[in-house]
Amino acid sequence: MEQILGGVCAAKGFTANGIHCGIRKNKDKRDLSLIVSQVPAAAAAVYTANLVKSAPITVTKKNLQNGVARAVICNSGNANTCNADGEEVAEIMCKATADTLGIDASDVIVASTGVIGQRLDPTPIVNGLPELAKGLGDHSDLAAEGIMTTDTTKKEIAFSFSVGGKECRIGGIAKGSGMIHPNLATMLVFITTDCAVSSSMLQKALSADVEDTFNMVSVDGDTSTNDTVAVLANGMAGNALIDKEGEDFDAFRAALKAVTVYLCRCIAGDGEGATKLLECAVCGAKDDKIAKIIAKSVICSSLTKAAMFGADANWGRILCAIGYSGACVDVTKVAVSFRSAKGTIAVCEKGAGIDFSEEIAKEILLESEIEILITLGDGEGKATAWGCDLTYEYVHINGDYRS
Amino acid sequence: MEQILGGVCAAKGFTANGIHCGIRKNKDKRDLSLIVSQVPAAAAAVYTANLVKSAPITVTKKNLQNGVARAVICNSGNANTCNADGEEVAEIMCKATADTLGIDASDVIVASTGVIGQRLDPTPIVNGLPELAKGLGDHSDLAAEGIMTTDTTKKEIAFSFSVGGKECRIGGIAKGSGMIHPNLATMLVFITTDCAVSSSMLQKALSADVEDTFNMVSVDGDTSTNDTVAVLANGMAGNALIDKEGEDFDAFRAALKAVTVYLCRCIAGDGEGATKLLECAVCGAKDDKIAKIIAKSVICSSLTKAAMFGADANWGRILCAIGYSGACVDVTKVAVSFRSAKGTIAVCEKGAGIDFSEEIAKEILLESEIEILITLGDGEGKATAWGCDLTYEYVHINGDYRS
Numbered sequence: 001m002e003q004i005l006g007g008v009c010a011a012k013g014f015t016a017n018g019i020h021c022g023i024r025k026n027k028d029k030r031d032l033s034l035i036v037s038q039v040p041a042a043a044a045a046v047y048t049a050n051l052v053k054s055a056p057i058t059v060t061k062k063n064l065q066n067g068v069a070r071a072v073i074c075n076s077g078n079a080n081t082c083n084a085d086g087e088e089v090a091e092i093m094c095k096a097t098a099d100t101l102g103i104d105a106s107d108v109i110v111a112s113t114g115v116i117g118q119r120l121d122p123t124p125i126v127n128g129l130p131e132l133a134k135g136l137g138d139h140s141d142l143a144a145e146g147i148m149t150t151d152t153t154k155k156e157i158a159f160s161f162s163v164g165g166k167e168c169r170i171g172g173i174a175k176g177s178g179m180i181h182p183n184l185a186t187m188l189v190f191i192t193t194d195c196a197v198s199s200s201m202l203q204k205a206l207s208a209d210v211e212d213t214f215n216m217v218s219v220d221g222d223t224s225t226n227d228t229v230a231v232l233a234n235g236m237a238g239n240a241l242i243d244k245e246g247e248d249f250d251a252f253r254a255a256l257k258a259v260t261v262y263l264c265r266c267i268a269g270d271g272e273g274a275t276k277l278l279e280c281a282v283c284g285a286k287d288d289k290i291a292k293i294i295a296k297s298v299i300c301s302s303l304t305k306a307a308m309f310g311a312d313a314n315w316g317r318i319l320c321a322i323g324y325s326g327a328c329v330d331v332t333k334v335a336v337s338f339r340s341a342k343g344t345i346a347v348c349e350k351g352a353g354i355d356f357s358e359e360i361a362k363e364i365l366l367e368s369e370i371e372i373l374i375t376l377g378d379g380e381g382k383a384t385a386w387g388c389d390l391t392y393e394y395v396h397i398n399g400d401y402r403s
Numbered sequence: 404m405e406q407i408l409g410g411v412c413a414a415k416g417f418t419a420n421g422i423h424c425g426i427r428k429n430k431d432k433r434d435l436s437l438i439v440s441q442v443p444a445a446a447a448a449v450y451t452a453n454l455v456k457s458a459p460i461t462v463t464k465k466n467l468q469n470g471v472a473r474a475v476i477c478n479s480g481n482a483n484t485c486n487a488d489g490e491e492v493a494e495i496m497c498k499a500t501a502d503t504l505g506i507d508a509s510d511v512i513v514a515s516t517g518v519i520g521q522r523l524d525p526t527p528i529v530n531g532l533p534e535l536a537k538g539l540g541d542h543s544d545l546a547a548e549g550i551m552t553t554d555t556t557k558k559e560i561a562f563s564f565s566v567g568g569k570e571c572r573i574g575g576i577a578k579g580s581g582m583i584h585p586n587l588a589t590m591l592v593f594i595t596t597d598c599a600v601s602s603s604m605l606q607k608a609l610s611a612d613v614e615d616t617f618n619m620v621s622v623d624g625d626t627s628t629n630d631t632v633a634v635l636a637n638g639m640a641g642n643a644l645i646d647k648e649g650e651d652f653d654a655f656r657a658a659l660k661a662v663t664v665y666l667c668r669c670i671a672g673d674g675e676g677a678t679k680l681l682e683c684a685v686c687g688a689k690d691d692k693i694a695k696i697i698a699k700s701v702i703c704s705s706l707t708k709a710a711m712f713g714a715d716a717n718w719g720r721i722l723c724a725i726g727y728s729g730a731c732v733d734v735t736k737v738a739v740s741f742r743s744a745k746g747t748i749a750v751c752e753k754g755a756g757i758d759f760s761e762e763i764a765k766e767i768l769l770e771s772e773i774e775i776l777i778t779l780g781d782g783e784g785k786a787t788a789w790g791c792d793l794t795y796e797y798v799h800i801n802g803d804y805r806s
Contacts, residue, residue, distance in 0.1 A: 052726030052734045052754070082722055082755050116719030117756035225723055302705070306801030316519030319485055320628055323455030331455045351455070352485050353520035390802070392795045398709035399793070 007140025007156030010171035011194035012236040013038035015136040018146025021128030023077035033146030034132050035072040035190055041234035043069035044203035046210050048227035054079055055086025056110040063106045067199025070107040072190050073097040074147050080112040080120040081225045092122040100129040109230050111188050113149055144173040147188055151176050155266040161255040163248045166239035168195035172259045176267035189229040195252055196235030198243040205253050206231050213260040216385040218300045219271035268386035273393030278308055280372040285381030290327045292383040297325030299387035309389035313361035315347040333377040340367035410543025410559030413574035414597035415639040416441035418539040421549025424531025426480035436549030437535050438475040438593055444637035446472035447606035449613050451630035457482055458489025459513040466509045470602025473510040475593050476500040477550050483515040483523040484628045492525050499529040503536045514591050514631050516552055547576040550591055554578050558669040564658040566651045569642035571598035575662045579670035592632040598655055599638030601646040608656050609634050616663040619788040621703045622674035671789035676796030681711055683775040688784030693730045695786040700728030702790035712792035716764035718750040736780040743770035
């Protein structure tokens with residue numbers, strides 16, 4: 001597997017674009033993105049577990065019932081959630097996209113991100129589509145920009161990999177937490193591949209993958225109403241169709257995971273107000289499920305996140321988060337270390353503090369990527385979760401008036 | 404029922420005191436508190452659900468097995484948690500208290516609050532006890548100060564109430580979130596009453612009460628390792644012993660609840676960095692359990708808490724928190740209003756936004772006590788949870804180096 005350029009346009013037969021159509025007031029901010037496959041593609045998606053779901057999710061679910069799609073249309077600046085006419089507007093977005101591209105409206109994946117509960121006027125989207133489609137090309141970066149809200153960097157990645165001797169490509173773009181009118185930490189991820197995979201195996205790969213990747217990311221513990229991860233596989237690499245488990249499926253899953261882990265780290269590290277990416281790796285748990293519960297509990301602890309912001313090796317907060325996680329563990333066997341580019345330092349063994357140099361710990365924790373390593377001594381279970389520190393800027397972004 | 408003065412010394416036969424013994428570096432801060440009953444008292448307690456528990460909790464649990472206690476000793480400045488010699492130190496605290504007062508060590512409730520994982524030297528406690536005991540008197544306020552850490556105000560209350568024609572008194576002190584060396588949001592509550600209640604009925608009343616009170620408070624979602632709520636009932640009011648359910652028990656429970664709700668509001672409103680007390684009242688749920696899940700989810704949402712700090716009527720975040728709470732609700736029937744001393748404003752009906760004046764909403768939300776009112780339309784279930792806003796100061800307190 002090799003990292004390559006091109007994002008969602010790295011795979012054969014995919015083009016993309018992003019423009020400012022007029023949903024966002026700032027004309028320098030793109031607010032409408034389009035990704036198109038030259039040929040019908042197998043498609044799979046996963047959505048937020050929130051009972052309050054965006055209207056585009058309802059429409060996308062319906063459109064993906066046959067496991068086929070050709071385009072993704074996504075706006076930023078408005079979440080189209082909790083609106084009486086939300087589904088109608090999402091349908092208009094699909095139809096306008098389909099009409100412009102000459103495809104079926106039911107082959108369009110639609111997504112929105114932005115403020116909740118404000119009606120989304122589809123007019124600028126409908127009016128912008130001709131320009132958006134005209135500019136389709138090798139523009140993954142523009143599409144990545146068009147789905148950003150308060151993200152500070154665009155998030156894209158691609159890899160090449162081999163399936164049965166054929167060279168395949170997979171790439172993705174993502175947006176993390178933040179809005180112009182700050183509202184929800186919405187996550188949107190769009191992935192394209194030219195690998196030939198049946199829609200059912202694509203769904204299987206994606207559903208399994210997110211358990212270890214996007215479901216292990218937390219910026220602030222608030223599950224968005226709009227979260228969507230969608231994958232399109234158009235088969236143009238020419239490999240033998242992956243329609244069952246086996247070596248080819250494993251190769252595809254590994255490539256998919258390379259994309260999703262990269263994007264998870266991007267989303268966590270660019271969480272609202274974040275100055276640091278936190279990665280919590282738990283090992284030695286009775287099973288993976290227990291390891292996941294603990295890793296997530298630590299990554300979600302406001303006290304731990306604030307301590308990391310302050311580069312404070314306050315391991316007591318980590319023990320505390322393990323203790324209240326709900327997982328059954330023997331806390332007298334827990335060991336904790338911190339690791340960064342500056343080195344590794346052990347701070348707790350057998351559930352109690354050990355002597356360590358606060359100076360060295362501080363030097364390690366002042367880095368922008370911090371690993372929190374937890375060993376339980378109960379078995380072979382392990383898991384990794386990603387998050388970020390809690391900062392003044394998070395409060396600033398989310399405490400500001402919308403107006 | 405009538406509010407009276409005196410805190411934990413309001414009830415007959417109770418005295419208290421608080422001094423600086425030398426655990427905290429700042430000599431102006433009291434760090435050791437003592438509450439004593441003239442006669443043996445029925446005693447009951449509830450403790451943190453965290454698997455990582457402070458050593459004093461282990462010792463107190465053992466001492467309360469017979470349901471009798473006469474004194475509470477509590478230090479601030481060190482949590483005595485995750486220390487190899489923690490239980491030994493907690494036992495030393497009990498023995499020194501008992502020796503000073505001439506009572507049994509097994510009749511002492513011991514508690515600690517402060518930084519985790521640093522050995523607690525019992526010497527200043529043992530040396531301070533003679534002075535602490537000598538000053539015992541009507542000093543609930545000094546005892547309330549001695550258990551404070553980063554609390555900005557001391558928390559005490561008392562009520563008089565009638566049981567079978569006899570005048571009884573009940574009072575309590577509490578500490579909320581914060582430490583000198585910031586660590587955990589530890590909650591400690593000590594309640595005294597001269598009402599005659601058997602220890603089993605006292606435990607029953609307390610265990611039921613905390614479900615609706617202290618278990619419905621969240622400052623930052625981190626469950627402390629040291630949380631303890633203890634009640635002493637010495638029977639000196641002379642009422643007929645309450646040893647079963649009935650009118651007298653109900654009267655006692657109502658008085659207990661008046662104390663605990665008051666202290667809950669104090670703890671939430673004085674949460675670390677808080678500028679506002681948030682009270683989330685849910686009604687119309689299928690049952691009380693669902694109402695509780697939702698009220699807690701809203702009060703714990705970082706995004707909602709940050710919006711309240713910004714006096715931003717961002718009801719989408721509340722819908723979002725209802726949606727991810729895990730409770731099964733019909734989100735299309737949800738209504739949300741905000742209420743404060745400045746009035747009430749409806750912002751959401753049937754799960755969608757309604758027109759409202761942002762100006763009036765802002766005026767309402769700029770108050771220091773905000774009610775978030777949620778109506779579900781699914782039944783008769785209801786619940787109330789208390790929390791606070793998320794502020795720059797929270798990050799400041801918890802992001803600072805311990806050193």
